[in-house]
Amino acid sequence: MASVKPLLFAFTLTVASCAAQTPLNPIPEAVQKACDPNYKPYTGGPITSGPPMPFSVALCEHGIDTSETSLIAALKNSDPVVRSLAAYQLVLNRKADGIPGIQAIQNALPSESNARARMGMASALASVGDPLGAKTLVSMCSDASLSLEDTVSVVNQIAIAEYSRPNFISTGVCADVVLAEFDRASQSYQRTELVSVLSKIYKNVPKEKADRMVTDAQNLLADESPSTRMEAGRALAEMDSTASIDLMRNAIQKEPGSGIRLMLQLQYLTLLPSAIKSMPKAQADLKIVELQGLLQDKDRQVRTLASHGLAQVGSTASFELIRDALLHEDDPSLCTGMQRDFLALLPSWYKDAPKSQTGPIIAEAEHMLAGYLPLVRMDAAHALAQIGSISSIDSIRAAIRNEKIDGARVSM
Numbered sequence: 001m002a003s004v005k006p007l008l009f010a011f012t013l014t015v016a017s018c019a020a021q022t023p024l025n026p027i028p029e030a031v032q033k034a035c036d037p038n039y040k041p042y043t044g045g046p047i048t049s050g051p052p053m054p055f056s057v058a059l060c061e062h063g064i065d066t067s068e069t070s071l072i073a074a075l076k077n078s079d080p081v082v083r084s085l086a087a088y089q090l091v092l093n094r095k096a097d098g099i100p101g102i103q104a105i106q107n108a109l110p111s112e113s114n115a116r117a118r119m120g121m122a123s124a125l126a127s128v129g130d131p132l133g134a135k136t137l138v139s140m141c142s143d144a145s146l147s148l149e150d151t152v153s154v155v156n157q158i159a160i161a162e163y164s165r166p167n168f169i170s171t172g173v174c175a176d177v178v179l180a181e182f183d184r185a186s187q188s189y190q191r192t193e194l195v196s197v198l199s200k201i202y203k204n205v206p207k208e209k210a211d212r213m214v215t216d217a218q219n220l221l222a223d224e225s226p227s228t229r230m231e232a233g234r235a236l237a238e239m240d241s242t243a244s245i246d247l248m249r250n251a252i253q254k255e256p257g258s259g260i261r262l263m264l265q266l267q268y269l270t271l272l273p274s275a276i277k278s279m280p281k282a283q284a285d286l287k288i289v290e291l292q293g294l295l296q297d298k299d300r301q302v303r304t305l306a307s308h309g310l311a312q313v314g315s316t317a318s319f320e321l322i323r324d325a326l327l328h329e330d331d332p333s334l335c336t337g338m339q340r341d342f343l344a345l346l347p348s349w350y351k352d353a354p355k356s357q358t359g360p361i362i363a364e365a366e367h368m369l370a371g372y373l374p375l376v377r378m379d380a381a382h383a384l385a386q387i388g389s390i391s392s393i394d395s396i397r398a399a400i401r402n403e404k405i406d407g408a409r410v411s412m
Contacts, residue, residue, distance in 0.1 A: 055089045066093060072104040075121075083112070084120025091124045106132050115140070115150045119157060126161040126169060134161065134169045141174040148181055152193045159200040171197075172204030179209065182216055188225030195220050195231045199238035214241050221251040226260045237267040242275035262299060269294070269305035273312035288315050295325040303329070304337050311341035319349040323364075336373050343368065343379040347386040362389050369399035374408035381412040 056066045062082050064074050066089055074086035087108075090101035105121050109132060112118040119140060125133025140146060141154045155174045162169050178194060178201060185191045198213045205213070217239070220232035229251065236244045248268045255261035272291065276284045292315075294306035307325065310318040322345065326338040346365060350358060368380035377399060384392040396412060403409040 055085050055092065059085050059089060068093065068101050072101065075104055075108040080114035080117035080120075083108070083114075083117040084124075087121040087124040091128055094128070102128070102130065106130070109133075109136060115146060116153070119150070119154055123157040123161065126157070127164060129165055129168060137161065137169065138173045141171075141177060144177060144180065146177075148185075148190055148193060151177055151181060152197055155197040155200055159197075170204045171201045175201050175205045175209050179212060179216075188223060188228050191220055191223060192225060192228040192231050195228065195235050198235045202239045210239075214239060214244065217241070218244055218247055221247060221264075222254075226257050229255070230260050230263045233264040233267040237271045240271065240274055242271065242278055245271060245275040262302075266301055266305060269302065269309060273309045276309075276313045284313075288313065288318065291315075292318055292321050295321055300331050300334055304334050307338050307341045311344045314345070314348060316345055316349045316352075319345045323361075336371070336376055339368055339371060339376050340379050343376070343383040346383045350387040362387075362392060365389075366392055366395040369395055370402075374403075374405045377403065378408050378411045 059066065059071075059074065059082065062074075062077075062079070064070050064077075064082065064086070068090070071086045071090045071093070074082055075090075077083050077086065087105045090105060094101055102125070105125055109118065109121045109125070112121060118136065122133045122136035122140070126137055127133070137154060137158050141151065141158060143151075146154070151174070155171055155178065158169055158171045158174065162171055174197075178197065181190070182194055185194060195217055198217055202210050202213050214236070217232045217235040218241075220228050221236075223229050223232065233248055233251065236248060245268070248264065248271065252261055252264045252268060255264055269291075272287060276287050279287065288310065291306045291309045294302050295310075297303050297306065303325065307322050310322060319342070322338060322342050326335065326342055329335055329338060343365060346361065350361070353361070362384070365380050365384055368376055369384075371377050371380065381396050381399060384396060400409055400412045403412060
């Protein structure tokens, strides 16, 4: 069996909670200490996100250790959550000769009656390339008797397995069931769940079904539910539906909620560069002007995406606008991205730039050789090399000498 580190994101149990919330299943600190030798109590401010709880800690709360004997026995536990956790931990524990744990999951899976536990066991097996795991997930995704929530979960698990092993399994097998669920969905929460997985299936289906998915997402831009509208925008951006760009812009203009409007705008800006590349020049120029104006937007994420978009479409006419935005940016966290956009456009801008303007620009690029992130330092060296800046040789040599990251130093 191939030794590939599994992507086990399916059963994420989060230790942290948002400031005004508590964990769904809070684990007492004493149990945490007993179960996890590396446990350290959190003493900072409010937590808004956190790492997944290790499967071993979750199992320990149920009195189950991580020995193979204990985990194999846990595959028959009365709690379906425990049965799933045991399968994941057995996969994590496996060694080159650790076949018994995998075989135990294979033996337990056919008789598992709980959909979530069956999904967990199958996902654990699929993560290590086991055919039974893949076969079970495919079978579940074709099962019209599953609840909508379980169907969506299976799509997500197949997408995880597909990401890890592209030729092993495909979300395309779920298309018919998901589209049938769309036809039956009468509640907004159902439409939200379904549209959230469209982009995971889209690339693996024939054009007719792909077009149907785009149409379904487009229609949901006008859904009564704000969360459904937001997910529809995300789906269209992830499906790279450039044909939807005007519909998304209209949806943004009509959106009454400021939070949803911002999220739709971010998805629109993510999609816009691809759309610009396929537009007639006159229309593309108008969209570029739109992006240029957003370099001054009050929202930092919008400013970032506007800058990235202009760099992606190679808008040398926007070079000095990005430079000006960078010089006046008061949010340090945005500077790295804008610096990379500035450097990406520099070689094209330089070809036609008046010589009187190139000196200060080269000096700024040389300054970025000492940037905070290695990607900026590498980009600066590449840009200076592309424009043939002989005067920058000593600066690049010094940057190579001072570079601590091996990969960045080799790239320079």
